[in-house]
Amino acid sequence: MSGPQLPHRAQDQAVVGAAVVEPSVQRWTIFEWSLQASLDGSARDTTVRATFRHGADAISVDGFPDGDGAWRVRFMPHETGEWRFHISSSIAELDGSTGSFVCVEPGPSNHGPVQVDGGFHFAYVDGTRYLPFGTTCYAWNHQPARRRQETLSTLRTSPFNKLRMCVFPKRYIYNADEPELHAFARKADGSLDFDRFEPEFFRQLEARVGELKDLGIEADLILFHPYDTWGYQDMTAEQDERYLRYLIARLGAYRNVWWSIANEFDLMAKPPERWLRFLEILAEADPYRHLTSIHNAERMFDHDHPGITHVSIQSWDVKRTREWRERFGKPIINDEPEYEGDVPLPWGNISARELVHRYWVTLLDGGHAGHGETYLDDHDILWWSKGGRLKGESPPRIAFLRRLMEEASGPLEPLEPSWVWTRVSAGAVAPGTWFFYFGEHQPGRWTYGLPTEDGDYAVDLIDPWEMTVTPIPVSPPPPPTGLPGSHEEDPPAFSVDLPARPYLAIRVRKL
């Protein structure tokens, strides 16, 4: 899955104190500048702002206090060559500092951040195609080290290249453990002081994001969520804003960060304008414009907002994927088309076959699907929350689907919907490759939506569960009947005889 591992903390290569030229910062890795100040970094009105210049480019980022008077500035350069920077700060010792570094070409597995590409799809900034195949381990980062290692080891051989995870600890069914660390310092009474960050918590979070980066996995960071008994969800507007700016300053330079502003935002008590304010802050403080979304429970966010880069949703109703595309005109990631598992909660107990089915429908209808796994466990170690090991049967089938999609050159660009596509999912992959997925349909013969141009075509029968690809012959196109209901408007170049079993697909390639 991932290429050779890069050192995950590029700031190792930077210097502490006055800046010197550091030749080995790759594009889309982190340049870090830091200084020990004598002032208490947690004073609310302290500002540290750095502006990085390269030719006509000038990019400003905030610095952040990292405890015990340490101040850091992190920056992710996007162009090779010399970058110069200048610090402005309310701390006299820092104000006016300058320096420079040289940015060099990236290593082979570093393609930069992922961006929206082609309206409904994604690519790394260097143009490499990125097809999101995400999974969910909401609280893996709040688990003991041994379980985290197990999670990383599982991810290394999994098909997943995106992970949804919560910044804040989670308290929820099957997730009752108290985390080792909290994001804020404790008050004397033991409750959290939402005005004082706990830097070690964020260092650990960065380490986790870095571990994912080394595996080629995008970290879909959930900034707020309602699964909480500690008070995180009831922070004031000011506390929310300070936390968000701190997180951007610390993590914005990680190329694999995505901002998922909330999970199930509609289950939280925050006033609606708060979400809009978060989008404003991101637009202002994140110069890299990382991918940004807000995930729903029952009610969708207004994804038309220009700050929302893609539609991150949960819905079992995957045949609505084309409808969502048309409604929002942005990439659709259905992160939770329900999970493979057997817990009593209906969102967590669909069969592996059903999840694989929902993946195929979603992808061939032009969306992207996410994985989660919730099997009952004597020790409450459910992948969806704590990570660990995968027990289910869907991941190898998801890997098979990913391989098929990646083998087809170019982005998956679905056909426009027409009557037939509302019931059978079909996508065309440029150039000259088409997929049809029949799901619960079991035609003994297929003619609709096939290429109409004369030519030589190769057709493969795909069994998404058995993970087989079998060449099958093509037949002459059916003679026109002239009868109503026969839909002969676009006569195909050929037809295909099929085994009349459900849950099969075909791939058609022009030779």
Next chain:
Amino acid sequence: MSGPQLPHRAQDQAVVGAAVVEPSVQRWTIFEWSLQASLDGSARDTTVRATFRHGADAISVDGFPDGDGAWRVRFMPHETGEWRFHISSSIAELDGSTGSFVCVEPGPSNHGPVQVDGGFHFAYVDGTRYLPFGTTCYAWNHQPARRRQETLSTLRTSPFNKLRMCVFPKRYIYNADEPELHAFARKADGSLDFDRFEPEFFRQLEARVGELKDLGIEADLILFHPYDTWGYQDMTAEQDERYLRYLIARLGAYRNVWWSIANEFDLMAKPPERWLRFLEILAEADPYRHLTSIHNAERMFDHDHPGITHVSIQSWDVKRTREWRERFGKPIINDEPEYEGDVPLPWGNISARELVHRYWVTLLDGGHAGHGETYLDDHDILWWSKGGRLKGESPPRIAFLRRLMEEASGPLEPLEPSWVWTRVSAGAVAPGTWFFYFGEHQPGRWTYGLPTEDGDYAVDLIDPWEMTVTPIPVSPPPPPTGLPGSHEEDPPAFSVDLPARPYLAIRVRKL
């Protein structure tokens, strides 16, 4: 399925000419009065209207010409005792005729017409529960006698108690045969003269409706449809109206008639006000107020219209059943949740397992589902169009489901929707019986929506495909966790351990 067979044409018991008392007309059978007139019955301005009186009741119906000067009046009495009638007519020989007959109690298998009962359900007028389990043979009545006999023979041992069928012949894919009879006489050039009825066509139609009545099957008669190359769908407003009045006069007295004003009305070129006019005519000319619907293709009719008794639709999206109930407040019959079969058309190629799944979802969510079968056939004999024999695997499973629903006393009265029900289908059957159908969900343990009252409960595991009902033990309710997301608001009296396989159901009964 059906009880002892009654003579299907009660008019055999009536007299021709001046009326005499006929003692043996049962409630909800047909009294027929007829007279040979010397005038041409097809003149457009001829009127024959009969008023039947019984105590304070006075019911008027139109008579109709049956060819060669014969005029008939048909009437379905709903009360026992003496009925007197009086004829008003523009034909002098008929005008002023009077007579009477005695209506007696019905035989054991005659429960009268079906009506809406309890908002979302149906019952025969005598109070006997009617759960619609329909099938579709659009053109069975236009087939040769031998095939029709085969169809009736198939229906006799099938679970189906309603049949959708077209009055007019059908021309469509897999249905290219010219029918033996048309509803209108031919012009000299061979085209149909939509101003002259062909009485023999309608006599045959009545015979078919009677045959279904004898099998205890409701005839869901489709009055207009777009599958046509003869011009039926392009009749003028006046021709449409005359045809509709003629059909009501001829067939209104059949207790098993339902009016399906159109199939796929939205594929027809008729102006929207025409459909409203048909509803007005039915309200005016059908004193029995037979069940009335209009079936859609892609766009639903405005089922709020008071003349529409129930929502007859086609949709694969069966989990929307509760949404439709809430939207229209009328019984939902999803006559076409796609058909079991293997033709290329996606509406006709779902697997038997999927159709059985869609039945369970629809019924437990408080709707009613319809069957159809479209397997490729060398001679184009597809059940959905021509009848014949059933080849599929869904009918025995539909029979199993029907038996389960009928065994539970009282009507199926679904629970109100709540979060859990949008993903798992559940219905409560009065008194004290609940069904849960898990579909693609495979909980290893179930707790939600179970009865909360202490007591003894019996639980059966149901396999809808294997058609088995197996008693399973109940477990103590789970101890409350107090965790977010655990949905412990309504603690159940018990919980159930399940085999964690999809497509299972449970039945819970209070002992």
